[in-house]
Amino acid sequence: PHVADLIAAGEVVERPASVAKELMENAIDAGASAITVEISHGGMTFLRVTDDGKGIPAGELKTAFLRHATSKLRTEYDLEAIGTLGFRGEALAAISAVSRVEVMTRTADAPLGASLALEGGVPGQVEEAGCPLGTTMVVRDLFYNTPARLKFMKKDAAEGAAVFAVVQRAALSHPEVSVKFIRDGKQELLTPGDGQLQSAVYSVLGRELALGFRPVKSSGEDMTVTGFVSMPACCRGSRSWQFFFVNGRQVKSPLMAAALEQAYQNQKMVGKFPGCVLHLELRLSAVDVNVHPAKTEVKFGQERQVFSAIYHAVLSALERDRS
Ligand code: ADP
Ligand code: MG
Secondary structure: OOHHHHHHHHHHOOOHHHHHHHHHHHHHHOOOOEEEEEEEHHHOOEEEEEEOOOOOOHHHHHHHOOOOOOOOOOOHHHHHOOOOOOOOOOHHHHHHHOOEEEEEEEOOOOOOEEEEEEEOOEEOOOEEEOOOOEEEEEEEOOOOOOHHHHOOOOOHHHHHHHHHHHHHHHHHHOOOOEEEEEEOOEEEEEOOOOOOHHHHHHHHHOHHHHHOEEEEEEEOOOEEEEEEEEOOOOOEOOOOOEEEEEOOEEEOOHHHHHHHHHHHHHOOOOOOEOOEEEEEEEOHHHEEOOOOOOOOOOEEOOHHHHHHHHHHHHHHHHHHHHO
C-alpha cells in the first residue's frame, strides 16, 4: 500500500479492538440480528466477525475496500444528519491495508455468495462461494507489514480485553442484536438480542452488578435519556463501568460523565465512580459525529441542554430509588 494509505489506516486502526469495532459497526449498519466475534491471540493473529445482515453484492465487493468507498452517504447533506454508524468509507480500506483479509458474503437475491482475499490491501479475484446470507470478515496477522505499529501492541491478554470491551459496548448499544464473543475457542458473552436493554445489561455486566442498577427514563421535547444507573453510588474504582451511547453509537463523553457524577453529588452520594448504561437520543443534526476517524468523539450543538438532560434524568432515578 502507499504511505498515505498506511498513515490514514493508522488513524482508524490502532489495535485489534478498533478492527472489531469497525466490523461490528458495519454488521449493525447492514441490519444484522446476530453478530459473532471470534479472536485468537488477542485478535492479533485472527479476528473473525460474522453477521447475518444484508451482505455485499459480488459486484461491489472490491469497491468496498477502496478508500472513501461508502454506500451510506449519497450527498453532502447526508453528512448533516448521519444515521448510520459508518459514513467515512475508511474502515475496510484501512483494515485491509495492514493485514490479510478474507471476506465471504451473500445477499438475499443471490443464490451463491462471493469471496475475496486481500493482502496488504491488494485484492485477489472475486470468486463464487457457497455461504449463508450475510458477511464474514476474517482479519489475520494485523500490522504484519507495519512493524513500527506492531511494536506498540500490548500482550495478547490486554489486546483481547480491549476487544472484549468493544464487543460489550456494541452489545449494550444495540440490544436488538444478539452478540456473541468467543476468545481462544471459549464463549465469553452471548446476549439474547431481544431488544430489551435490561437483558443486554444482565448479559454484559453480570447478574450481581445488574441487580444494583436502577432504570432511567426521561424524555423531553428534544432529547430522550434511557438506561440504567448504579445503586449504591460506587461501582468501581474507575469509570470503566460507565457506558454512554448517542443515537446508538458508543461514545466517549466527558460531558455526559460529568453530568452523571454531578447528579450523584447532588444526592450526596459521593465516593467511587458510579456505573451507568445511558442512551441519549436526539435529532441527528444536533450532534456531529464526524470529529475524528475513530468516530467515538461527538460534538453536541447544545452542550448545556445535553448536560441538563442527563443530569435531571439521573437525578430523578436516584430520587425515585430513595423515596
Ligand atoms: P463505511 O462503513 O463508512 O461506509 P467501510 O469501509 O466500513 O465504510 O465499509 C465500506 C462499505 O462496505 C460499506 O459502505 C458497505 O456498503 C459495505 N460493507 C462493509 N461491511 C459490510 C457488512 N458487514 N455487511 C454489508 N455491507 C458491508
Ligand atoms: Mg464502516
